Amino acid sequence: MSVLIFADAADGQIKKSSLEAITYGVDLAQKIGATASALVLGKVTDDLSALGKYGINKVYHIADEKYNQLDARLYTKAIASVVSTSGTQVLILCNNLTGKSVAPRLSVALKAGLVTGASGLPDTSNGFVVKKAVFSGKAYANIKIPTATKIIAISPNSYKTVAGEGKAEVIAAVGSDIAPQVKVTSTQKVTGQVPLSEAELVVSGGRGLKGPENWGMVEDLAGLIGAATACSRAVADAHWRPHHEHVGQTGGSIAPNLYLAIGISGAIQHLAGVNRSKVIVVINKDPEAPFFKAADYGIVGDAFEVVPKLIDAVKQFKGVA
Amino acid sequence: MKILVCISKTPDTTAKIAFADNNTKFAQDGVQWIINPYDEWYALVRAIELKEKDPSTIIHLLNVGGADTEPIIRKALALGGDEAIRVNTEVSDSYYIAAQIAAIAKEGYDLVLTGKETIDYNGSSIGGMVSELLDINYVSLATKLELNGSTVTLNREIEGGEETCEAPLPLVVSCQKGMAEQRIPNMKGIMGARTKPLKVVEPIAADILTSIVSFELPPAKAGVKLISPDNPGELVKLLHEEAKVI
Ligand SMILES: Cc1cc2nc3c(=O)[nH]c(=O)nc-3n(C[C@H](O)[C@H](O)[C@H](O)COP(=O)(O)OP(=O)(O)OC[C@H]3O[C@@H](n4cnc5c(N)ncnc54)[C@H](O)[C@@H]3O)c2cc1C
Numbered sequence: 033m034s035v036l037i038f039a040d041a042a043d044g045q046i047k048k049s050s051l052e053a054i055t056y057g058v059d060l061a062q063k064i065g066a067t068a069s070a071l072v073l074g075k076v077t078d079d080l081s082a083l084g085k086y087g088i089n090k091v092y093h094i095a096d097e098k099y100n101q102l103d104a105r106l107y108t109k110a111i112a113s114v115v116s117t118s119g120t121q122v123l124i125l126c127n128n129l130t131g132k133s134v135a136p137r138l139s140v141a142l143k144a145g146l147v148t149g150a151s152g153l154p155d156t157s158n159g160f161v162v163k164k165a166v167f168s169g170k171a172y173a174n175i176k177i178p179t180a181t182k183i184i185a186i187s188p189n190s191y192k193t194v195a196g197e198g199k200a201e202v203i204a205a206v207g208s209d210i211a212p213q214v215k216v217t218s219t220q221k222v223t224g225q226v227p228l229s230e231a232e233l234v235v236s237g238g239r240g241l242k243g244p245e246n247w248g249m250v251e252d253l254a255g256l257i258g259a260a261t262a263c264s265r266a267v268a269d270a271h272w273r274p275h276h277e278h279v280g281q282t283g284g285s286i287a288p289n290l291y292l293a294i295g296i297s298g299a300i301q302h303l304a305g306v307n308r309s310k311v312i313v314v315i316n317k318d319p320e321a322p323f324f325k326a327a328d329y330g331i332v333g334d335a336f337e338v339v340p341k342l343i344d345a346v347k348q349f350k351g352v353a
Numbered sequence: 354m355k356i357l358v359c360i361s362k363t364p365d366t367t368a369k370i371a372f373a374d375n376n377t378k379f380a381q382d383g384v385q386w387i388i389n390p391y392d393e394w395y396a397l398v399r400a401i402e403l404k405e406k407d408p409s410t411i412i413h414l415l416n417v418g419g420a421d422t423e424p425i426i427r428k429a430l431a432l433g434g435d436e437a438i439r440v441n442t443e444v445s446d447s448y449y450i451a452a453q454i455a456a457i458a459k460e461g462y463d464l465v466l467t468g469k470e471t472i473d474y475n476g477s478s479i480g481g482m483v484s485e486l487l488d489i490n491y492v493s494l495a496t497k498l499e500l501n502g503s504t505v506t507l508n509r510e511i512e513g514g515e516e517t518c519e520a521p522l523p524l525v526v527s528c529q530k531g532m533a534e535q536r537i538p539n540m541k542g543i544m545g546a547r548t549k550p551l552k553v554v555e556p557i558a559a560d561i562l563t564s565i566v567s568f569e570l571p572p573a574k575a576g577v578k579l580i581s582p583d584n585p586g587e588l589v590k591l592l593h594e595e596a597k598v599i
Binding site: 129144164168169170174175176178226232233257275282304307311313324325 | 364366367370372390391394447448451469472473474475476477478479480481482484485486488489490491492493494496506508509510511512513514515516517518519520521527530531560562563564565566567568569570571574575577578579580581582583585586588589590591592593596598599
């Protein structure tokens with residue numbers, strides 16, 4: 033048996049979410065008595081043999097620069113060929129942009145059952161059953177994959193990376209000779225901020241903050257603890273904040289370790305995108321706000337008084353006061 | 354330009370999520386159904402905008418589902434689109450559904466649009482599967498789409514931002530926020546939708562690669578611990594010592 037983890041990179045480095053996928057794949061391999069290998073596409077600056085410290089034996093590397101941009105069709109052909117030549121039974125990806133673009137294509141190319149957004153190791157006591165969040169985090173489904181080759185795309189931030197010692201063997205592999213057709217012409221990155229999809233801590237603001245001019249304290253608090261910022265749909269619709277910060281049923285779905293919501297009522301559609309967060313803190317002046325029912329910690333109070341005090345308390349805690 | 358917009362039916366966003374038959378089925382009693390918001394607000398509205406710019410554009414809506422999805426299809430037609438096709442089957446495996454869509458999409462569409470995912474199964478798989486079945490390009494999680502002749506310029510989400518890319522037609526795109534703004538159907542649209550063609554076709558034979566064994570609800574929260582607004586230091590302490598998140 034063998035498990036292959038497709039680890040994608042950005043700016044020459046393996047993404048944090050793919051390191052989580054690697055740990056997941058290594059744990060799965062151990063569980064089913066298989067070996068775990070990784071596959072990396074494109075030129076990278078990371079030393080790939082260092083993936084050995086996560087428990088990887090072999091790293092297949094197709095070092096062609098054309099893979100430094102995402103072309104789902106091209107990626108699929110390359111990954112599918114390594115799956116076939118390496119005799120892989122279970123392919124693991126992270127359910128990020130790359131995973132969402134290529135995992136479904138691979139499912140077709142390999143005739144392999146796919147579960148996207150998986151949140152735990154499969155149950156192998158009766159077949160091969162993978163748990164995933166459904167109804168935008170309001171429930172879970174257990175899904176059976178009966179096909180010989182199986183694909184799992186795990187949710188970012190749902191599995192903790194564990195590093196130890198070790199060195200992996202890096203094997204140069206060749207991709208397909210077709211040329212990319214999807215060409216990236218420019219990127220617009222929000223610099224200096226933790227990407228929301230990968231963030232462990234998130235500070236989020238709602239309409240209770242009254243206007244975009246009041247986001248300074250949200251950003252200050254987020255900056256202090258190294259958190260990403262998010263917002264409710266009402267806020268994104270009013271163009272107070274950019275669209276990619278919108279979380280909820282019709283925005284991003286996130287599962288950080290901490291979700292701190294300021295001036296957000298906690299409508300069912302908002303909760304849908306954030307209720308997989310491990311710890312939820314709510315600051316709202318209305319004690320009846322529905323969000324308190326979904327929260328672990330809460331402060332009933334005016335954000336404009338509470339948040340500056342909270343910032344001072346965090347500064348004191350961090351010793352930066 | 355011929356555009357195929359894939360439309361699916363999902364429970365209303367406020368629907369109570371409960372399960373029946375020993376937690377093997379979604380309990381549908383009293384549930385209101387809507388067009389999957391990503392399909393409606395982004396994929397369909399963007400297609401309509403393209404037709405408004407170039408009236409020779411043809412938009413077909415496609416649903417894979419039972420007869421009970423017809424009210425949803427009519428609602429989508431009230432927003433826009435020339436005609437609709439329903440593939441008459443109720444199977445919920447993504448591969449099976451994608452195979453039905455691909456069988457229709459291969460009949461000469463330039464652009465196939467889907468929502469980025471459905472809000473019930475959150476699979477985010479159909480568009481990618483269709484593109485592979487047709488061996489054409491796929492751009493997922495797109496926030497912007499412009500046509501220039503036979504090239505499409507798109508923005509798509511990446512970690513911490515967006516990137517702009519170009520792809521040739523034919524193309525499959527999964528759409529999300531940013532692409533267009535939600536619209537409300539007007540009276541003329543609603544009246545017109547009644548007489549637009551809605552063709553029902555039978556499914557092709559296709560494999561099923563996965564099956565749902567059971568559903569479960571997340572464990573309930575223990576209840577909120579309230580902290581005095583005058584003492585946020587207590588919150589910092591709890592987050593550090595008890596929750597261990599900072
Ligand atoms: C189909 C559909 C899909 C949707 N999808 C989403 C989604 O994906 N994400 C999403 O967020 N919403 C979504 N919504 C909208 C959702 O129903 C709510 O309308 C929205 O989340 C409300 O945003 P809010 O909490 O910021 O604003 P409000 O509901 O206006 O709440 C503001 C809150 O701030 C509090 N407040 C006011 N002043 C202060 C103060 N000084 N200090 C502290 N607290 C204060 C108030 O007590 C209130 O609780 C969707 C709705 C529909 C119908």
